[in-house]
Amino acid sequence: MNWDWGAVREFMPQFWEGLLVTLQALVLGSLISFLLGLVWTLLMRTPTRWVRWPVGAFTEFVRNTPLLVQLFFLFYVLPEWGLAFSALTTGVFAIGLHYSTYTMQVYRAGIEAVPTGQWEAATALSLPAVRTWQVVILPQAVRRVVPALGNYVISMLKDTPLLMTITVLEMLGQARLFSQEHFRFVEPITVIGVAFVLVSYLASVLLRTLERRLVR
Secondary structure: OOOOHHHHHHHHHHHHHHHHHHHHHHHHHHHHHHHHHHHHHHHHOOOOHHHHHHHHHHHHHHHOOOHHHHHHHHHHHHHHHOOOOOHHHHHHHHHHHHHHHHHHHHHHHHHHOOOHHHHHHHHHOOOOHHHHHHHHHHHHHHHHHHHHHHHHHHHHHHHHHHHHHHOOOOHHHHHHHHHHHHOOOHHHHHHHHHHHHHHHHHHHHHHHHHHHHHHO
16 A cells, blocks of 8 residues: 555645535534423423324334435425525534434433432422523533433534535545545545544544533
8 A cells, every 4th residue: 555645635625625514514503402402302291292292103114214315305305395505514414313312312311310309499499490490400410421422423523424425525525525625535534534533533532521510
């Protein structure tokens, strides 16, 4: 195997473009998954079964179908119904929606881990339900689930290459394009492999730092 540093230098402009797209998909997809996951969790705790049942069925369906199938459905099928979005927007939403069904379970576990006494204390103080969730339950639940949420952030990062299948040129897409144009596969694939390791490590460090701050 002949390593060509010239090929690496030539690939770097495309690599930085792909890295930016990957980070955009990761950050925005994570935000969507965290927010939607919390929405699903709260809806599943409502006493009305006509709310719980559709939400439960929908989240089970999303969780038990492959992300790749969901990407294809959103990108290729929805335009047939007049709902067309850019490839990156579709990819970000698909990642966020898919992983929201997992973060939903994380939030559920965190809420159930809040001691019963906290609920009783809020009731004794006559706190409204919304206020109880805002200042008593959710702050405690979120502290407990940060490590689990962090694991899903890493999983989302590792799934961003799937966006290449709907024409999004993230890191792997850029590496594939460069390889096809220059017939060099070792250098670009190795570079993005190292990049994924570094980004995963940095994300883990940031999440551990956040966890320590929240525990204080």
